[in-house]
Amino acid sequence: MQHKTIIEPFRIKSVEPIEMSTEQQRQEYLKQANNNLFLIESKKVIIDLLTDSGTSAMSAEQWAGIMRGDESYAGARSWERMRDAVRDLTGCEHIMPIHQGRAGESILYTQLGGKGKVFISNTHFDTTRANIEYGGATAIDCITKEGQQPALEYPFKGNIDIEKLETAIIENGAENIGAVILTVTNNSGGGQPVSMQNAKDVRSICDKYKILYLLDCCRIAENSYFVALKEAAYQGKEYREIAKEMFRLADGSIMSAKKDALVNMGGFIALKDKVIADSCINTLIIKEGFVTYGGLSGRDMEAIAIGLIEVFDKDYLHYRITSTTYLGDKLHELGVPVMRPIGGHAVYIDAKALYSHIPVNQYPGQALVCDLYLKAGIRSCEIGSVMFGKKDKNGKLIPATMELVRLAIPRRVYTQSHIDYVIETFADIIKEKSQPKGMKITYEPEFLRHFTALFEREL
Numbered sequence: 350m351q352h353k354t355i356i357e358p359f360r361i362k363s364v365e366p367i368e369m370s371t372e373q374q375r376q377e378y379l380k381q382a383n384n385n386l387f388l389i390e391s392k393k394v395i396i397d398l399l400t401d402s403g404t405s406a407m408s409a410e411q412w413a414g415i416m417r418g419d420e421s422y423a424g425a426r427s428w429e430r431m432r433d434a435v436r437d438l439t440g441c442e443h444i445m446p447i448h449q450g451r452a453g454e455s456i457l458y459t460q461l462g463g464k465g466k467v468f469i470s471n472t473h474f475d476t477t478r479a480n481i482e483y484g485g486a487t488a489i490d491c492i493t494k495e496g497q498q499p500a501l502e503y504p505f506k507g508n509i510d511i512e513k514l515e516t517a518i519i520e521n522g523a524e525n526i527g528a529v530i531l532t533v534t535n536n537s538g539g540g541q542p543v544s545m546q547n548a549k550d551v552r553s554i555c556d557k558y559k560i561l562y563l564l565d566c567c568r569i570a571e572n573s574y575f576v577a578l579k580e581a582a583y584q585g586k587e588y589r590e591i592a593k594e595m596f597r598l599a600d601g602s603i604m605s606a607k608k609d610a611l612v613n614m615g616g617f618i619a620l621k622d623k624v625i626a627d628s629c630i631n632t633l634i635i636k637e638g639f640v641t642y643g644g645l646s647g648r649d650m651e652a653i654a655i656g657l658i659e660v661f662d663k664d665y666l667h668y669r670i671t672s673t674t675y676l677g678d679k680l681h682e683l684g685v686p687v688m689r690p691i692g693g694h695a696v697y698i699d700a701k702a703l704y705s706h707i708p709v710n711q712y713p714g715q716a717l718v719c720d721l722y723l724k725a726g727i728r729s730c731e732i733g734s735v736m737f738g739k740k741d742k743n744g745k746l747i748p749a750t751m752e753l754v755r756l757a758i759p760r761r762v763y764t765q766s767h768i769d770y771v772i773e774t775f776a777d778i779i780k781e782k783s784q785p786k787g788m789k790i791t792y793e794p795e796f797l798r799h800f801t802a803l804f805e806r807e808l
């Protein structure tokens with residue numbers, strides 16, 4: 350018999366209560382947080398789809414590993430296990446532990462970057478861009494034209510545009526390129542996958558111009574599922590083998606283990622080149638910790654070593670991707686404009702299309718984020734002009750290319766009934782879609798303003 354219901358391929362052994370709230374209470378909470386969901390306490394949230402990062406539920410095996418964690422300062426057994434797991438997966442000799450992705454970005458891009466340097470990516474994630482720009486270098490995104498059309502059905506919308514990449518290299522001078530960074534899957538571009546062919550094409554370009562090629566690989570397992578699903582040459586191939594092949598095309602990678610290593614904290618830098626690795630070690634020790642723990646406890650490293658194996662389990666990955674697709678397809682059926690096709694870790698709503706009466710300088714994405722919270726206690730995240738908008742000389746907004754709202758799904762945390770509750774909420778949102786007012790920013794910091802900016806509803 351062919352079953353339609355996606356059952357979670359695990360049983361629940363330990364539960365975390367969710368506090369319920371009323372719309373009236375949430376109105377008050379939202380006012381106190383000045384309409385910024387990053388400023389709301391998690392106990393006031395019913396379904397937390399703010400991020401899939403560090404929010405995974407660990408397995409019984411991982412919790413058992415936590416007890417085995419070796420907390421020695423130098424040369425811990427848990428470090429050896431993590432190092433060997435990362436070496437096996439990436440094929441890189443030089444592995445550095447870091448406490449999360451951005452710590453690795455700060456270390457590596459400080460070494461490779463600086464004034465006059467340029468980094469090119471399909472789309473730089475916000476912390477990646479911030480770390481590059483903070484060091485004085487420039488970050489250029491080269492997403493394909495298909496990747497910029499939210500409604501278009503196209504298999505690999507995360508691909509980097511190879512022609513644009515080559516033009517950017519020629520225009521800026523190959524000697525000034527710090528690295529090409531391929532982000533898999535492409536988080537800021539809609540959680541869309543990158544094909545193996547695209548990864549190979551980047552290798553050829555980087556060989557031609559002698560440029561360093563890095564993977565931002567925090568969702569590499571999910572990307573591998575899509576490669577097996579959509580790229581003819583990889584059908585039926587094991588997900589882990591696909592990941593290994595993609596890793597081996599690059600010169601190194603940075604992973605925020607908070608995603609596809611199924612842990613709550615951790616990460617690594619993996620490099621083939623000893624000279625670059627050595628240049629990072631001083632900063633690693635000053636900023637993160639000694640080379641055999643880098644800001645992690647032994648138990649964290651143990652859990653990462655196990656998570657990097659578990660995440661490639663075929664039943665897990667099938668459930669993971671089909672359950673994200675379930676949410677996205679149901680919203681699509683309701684008439685909610687969503688980024689198509691559905692990506693791996695999240696469903697992205699095209700807020701500019703949903704709230705088409707709200708101009709971009711009144712942040713339609715932020716308005717939707719607030720409405721989802723008010724109606725149902727759902728926390729989501731704006732990925733649009735609040736996060737990526739720039740300003741011209743006169744302080745006028747240069748909007749982001751898209752106004753998206755991300756519903757990121759924590760791994761192994763919510764069941765199908767939680768997701769059905771989210772779908773019900775959208776059925777209500779869509780009925781009243783022409784009513785919500787836009788937002789204005791009343792305070793913003795210089796960098797990464799979405800975390801701490803304050804908002805008011807337009808009257």
Ligand code: F0G
Nearest residue numbers: 400402449450451474476536565605607
């Ligand atoms: N690269 C990508 C593609 C990411 O999605 C993230 C984090 C990072 C790097 C930085 O890693 O958080 O461990 O420092 N993304 C999270 C998110 C925060 O919600 O998408 P980190």
